[in-house]
Amino acid sequence: MLSHCYFLISEHKPVDITSLSQHFHREERNFTPGQRMPTSVIFNYKDGVYAIDSDSEDTSKNILTWLGTLLEKFLTMSKAEFTTYLRASPPLGEEEEDPMREAYRYAKSEKFVMRSQLDCVDRRLPGTGVFDIKTRACLPVRMDILNWEENSGYLIKSAQGLMESFEREYYDLIRSAFLKYGFQVRIGNMDGVIVAYHNTAKLFGFQYVSLDEMDQHIFGSEPGTGDRVFQKCSVKCTFECEEDSKELNVWVQPAEWVPTGEDTEPPMRQLSIRAQSFLSESPVNGARAINGSSTMPWTLHWSISHLSDNQEEIRRNFGKCMERKFRAxxxxxxxxxxxxxxxxxxxxxxxxxxxxxxxxxxxxxxxxxxxxxxxRLPDERVRTLRDLARSGREFSEMLEKKEAGRKKVVLGEPYEISDNEIEIYNTQEDWDIHENVQAAVALSDNQPPPSSDSTGFGLLGSSASVANDVTDPADSIPSEEEILDPFDDAADETVELEALLPESSPVTDADDFSRSIHSLPPESLPVDGESELDPRAKE
Incomplete structure (x- = not known):
């Protein structure tokens, strides 16, 4: 509801994605269709007060609704306590249930009171130190929700790139979630949110996003702009501000209706809301008002009107609205x-x-x-995402087989290699050589490893990393031969390179290998056509 009000006030101001890499310079800058979808709420009436609740459909069919709640508990509880919430565990008795109430913070605007649930607090954060937990499923799971089990094979492999990257998920967050997150954080007087990226099977990493960072992408770079944008019975209201429209349409009908006589359908009214922004005394469009509101007085004039009393016309307009809301x-x-x-x-x-x-x-x-x-049958885009998910699952299974028997690495805990792991490392010589060759080639190209950019990627961990950004979904799908034996490509490279290394200087890791390559005299390196190693390595 608040999102559609913002669309009206801002006159559909596009989001700011200039801080993202060049992969996204030609991508859409408007809000996603899901964000713009018509939304319905219930105004429950009691004793002169309306309480607003969302009018959601059957949530038992949506795994993300329940997985999000479960993951919040998973990230904040001990293993023993979390196990009690699983379906396999017996129901808790009344004496075993947690007596603590959920924490909320309230905000008031004249006669309108809002509340926001609070999740976590950390005194190292500025302001109140309160922040929210947001779990974010990766692209194929969100786009193809019923096929979530197969799509759980999709991997996030790099920091940047058009697909299979943290940057892709961040780009989608800007267009589809930051506006909603910003409202929740403001109402709760929080500092920001921590986002946990997952594919329903594994967590890839975490990123903390402050309110200022969200505001910059939604409202622009001007600080403080976001703070300025914003017969009696229970009724149901549906809101829609169509893209490029200067009207916010609201359809109002009774939440509960008992048919009487010929009135088989509840009565319905359609309201049209218009808004005009002024900086000082000059009328300006919404985007200009938001960008300049911190330096000049900003006032908002609005009007509400009934479009028609013709029930047939109102229902026809409402039907078109529901068609736009429908997603197969x-x-x-x-x-x-x-x-x-x-x-x-x-x-x-x-x-x-x-x-x-x-x-x-x-x-x-x-x-x-x-x-x-x-x-409906899956379209070409959905089929491409499913292919990525299947290839990601095969890649994960290959890594699990290679790492079988190794001790888990836990952040902040000391790690010692056991005798069993030394034996496993010795059987993976091909894998180590392959990694060393790739590191040498990257250094010879003067290509630094991928690093975070100004988008603020702050990852505590990830399940995999790839040196090169993915620009084409099809390029990231390995062939069956590559999946079965990923080391064949390295064999020819390593024969020549190993022959060039001094026998007294064994290679132990990628850094030693790179130093050895760069310490060789230029005349000893292969010339064009003699090796697949980039000839620029001679320089």
């Missing part, structure tokens, strides 16, 4: 249209699990009026 699910891999009714009836992430006997009975009673129009 892509069929998950292995599920046909014939299997859909049973698959959909069994899909349940949020409700209590049913007994096995009850599940068998439900499988026999399938819905007679199942709506197939909610589903």
């Amino acid at each position: 699910y892509s069929l998950p891999t292995g599920v046909s249209f014939e299997d859909l009714p049973q698959y959909w009836s069994e899909l349940n992430f949020g409700n209590e699990p049913k007994p096995e006997g009850q599940q068998a009975e439900d499988q026999l009673i399938l819905p007679a009026n199942f709506d197939y129009s909610k589903f």
Whole structure:
């Protein structure tokens, strides 16, 4: 609701992505369709006060709704305490439940009171030190939610790049989440949010994003701009500010309606809201007002009008709004249209699990009026994302096989190599040679390893890293031969390079290898055509 109000006031001001790498210079700068989608809320009336709740659909079918809540507990609880929340654990008794209430902070604007839930506090942060936890599923999982299990193979491999990178997820956050996050952080008087990137199977890393950083991408570089942008019964309101439109449309109808006589449908009203910004006494567009509001007085004039009393016209407009809100699910891999009714009836992430006997009975009673129009075959973009997820899973399985038996590395804890691990390292000589050759080639090209840029990537850890940015999704999909034996390409390179190294200086790691390569006299290095090593290494 607040997002659509912002679209109206700002006149659809684009986001700022200038701090991202060149991979995104030609990408869209508007808000995502999901962010602009019409939204509905319920105004619950009681004793002269309206309480606003979201009008959400069946959340038991959306794994991310429940996984987000679960991951917040996973990141803030001990293992023993977290285990009690799993479905496999017996339900807690009343005496075992946590008696502590959820923490909230409230904000007031005239007669309007808002609240925001508080997650964490760290005194090292400026201001109140309070921040929120946000879990962010990677691109294929968000775009293809029913196929989440297969898409959990998708990997984040690099800091920057158009696909399979932290920068890609950050770009999507700017366009689809920072506006909402900013409202929550402001209401709760928080400093920012910490984002945990995941694919539903593993966590890739964490990034802290302050409110100032979010404001810079949404409102612009001017500091403090974001602080200035913003018969009685229960009613349901649907808000939509279409892209490039200067009107915010609101459809209002009773939340509960009992048909009487010929009135089978609840009455509905359509409101049209317009806004005009002024800097001093001069009318300006919304984007100009936001950019210049810190130096000049900013006032906002608004008007609300009823478009029509014609119920047929109002419902026709509302129907078009609902069409724009509709997003079809892509069929998950292995599920046909014939299997859909049973698959959909069994899909349940949020409700209590049913007994096995009850599940068998439900499988026999399938819905007679199942709506197939909610589903579609995966399009080309979804198929590409699924290919990336499958290749990422194969890559992960290869790494797990290579690292089997090694002790886990834990941040902040001492690490000692066991005799068993030394034996494993000796059997992985090809892998080490391959890494050393790649390091030497990168240094000969004067290409430093990838580093974070001004977007503020602050990663505590990641599951994998790749030296080169990914610019084409198809380029990142390894062939079957590359997956089966990733060391064949290194064999020819290492024969010549090892022959050039002094016998008294064994190579122990990538740094030693690089120093050895650069200590060789230029005349001893291969010339063009003699090796796949870049000829610029001679310099």
